[in-house]
Amino acid sequence: MADTTITRIYAEKGAPGAAAVANPDPRTIDPIDRVESGDVQTVEGQLRIFTQELRLANEGLAPEDRRNFCDHPPEVIKPFRGFWEKFLNWARSESLWILGFGTGCGAIELRPLMTSRFDMYRYGIQPRPTPRQSCVFVIGGYASVKTMKRIVPSYEQMQGPKFVLGLGSCTINGGMYWDSYNTVNRLDHYIPVDVYIAGCMPRPESLLAGFMELKRMIKAGECEGANKYAENFEWYKANQKRIIKDWNMPDYNW
């Protein structure tokens, strides 16, 4: 397999020794570069890498960066059975940590929830500043393509089980932005959504009602969004890449 990608990059940069790497000995090239060169540029090549080699192409990254990132797709992790899972689900539902990422105008409705009038802490809900530690992602209203580029890695960095609340009509059908050139219309084409809260803007009371519904669903074992994402990973990823044109991050952000 010709190492066309590397050759082209070196040639474009005009790096010294570009001619020397034009026809390299295949045994001296790093295995990662050897397999991915050329193949990752085509859709067929990416699909082959995903289906046959069970790994991600990471074609948005520069070849020399690919070895720094993980190429494993997410895996489905089956829940336990019986009483134990019910107990864990109860704990998950009573300790909902929201990712502090206001993705749209609806995030303004989250602030009153923290203060004394609505006080979400009494339901075990609290904000958390990093996706690593949070389990609820509240998409606050319209999601522009630029924000989707940040929403996707943030969602993927959250550790499962993780839940998504779609806040406002914009997340359901685009709302008043339904024909906008740069906002997505249906959020659950890009990440799995557990509960939608309709309205423009929904009041904090509606948001609390949404949280209560989310709690009920978690206790009933109906919130398996992380597993759904892993099962349909190709579909979600294809949808995300369809709208995010300048994809320059790993295919799955650990």
Add this chain to the structure above:
Amino acid sequence: MAILTKALYTTVSLAVITVYSLLLIGTMARVRAKVQGRIGQPAYQPFIDIIKNNAKRTGISHGVMFFLGPVFRLAGGLGTYLFIPVIFGSVIFANFSFAGDLLLVMYFIFFGQLGMALGAGESAHPYSPIGVARGLAQMTAFELPFALSVIAVAAQYGTLSITEIVAAQQGGFTNWVAFTNPLAMIAGMLAFLGMSMGNPFSVVMAPQEIPIGPPTEMQSSFLGMLQTNRAIFNGAKMVLFMNLFWGGAAHQYLIVAILIMVAKTFLIYLYVTIVGASFPRFRTEQSIRFFLGVPTVIGIIAVVLQMV
């Protein structure tokens, strides 16, 4: 056989302090909520949070040191607690206290933070080293008044054994260090504010500026372990300060002694919470300047008074 009995007793003591500290953390969150006019989270919320974090199905490790960071932190918390006698005169709650335990405990208070610094460093998140740098700078500053107050107390009673310091304070509250050596108590309790990392010395965690500081990348059971350690470490520090300055907990009936311990540590934590609810956050250089100012001067005077 004796060591096995000792280990069993220590396990019981550890379980008691963990459960009590978690409840205390939850209660103090409620107290802060009341100050802000809210109802606040249930007092048992820390338990649920720990269960939830340990029940996460996935967890990301960034390497061996990242894995060992929380382990070192927990070792620091356990080490601090295991060498402090909790209830004076009780076999069950004596832990592994011995003649020079005060020095070892002071070392262990540092140990966890240094281990955590290594673990947080490997996570490669830029906010982690910022938090670590702030934490270590602040810790170096409050260590000075703390060490001076400990030296003053050790010089007062001529011993480095916590048990003997507690024994010397028995027989009425006028024998407590807080009354016999008030300058050492003031320096120590001011240093305790920094040690607890509540407001105004909360710049280490500072969720609004650097997301949560050193544990930014910690998640799942790593975070669960850190939360468990937080309870044990907090409990150990409160018991240490109760022993050093407030006469320890002693009674002929164990249950009464435990209640005394609960009351005293509750008040010590309440003091931290009230200060935290009343003052805004210091910047790092402000907190360093604070600790190297009045508390250190008070500590030096306390030590000098013991020398003359």
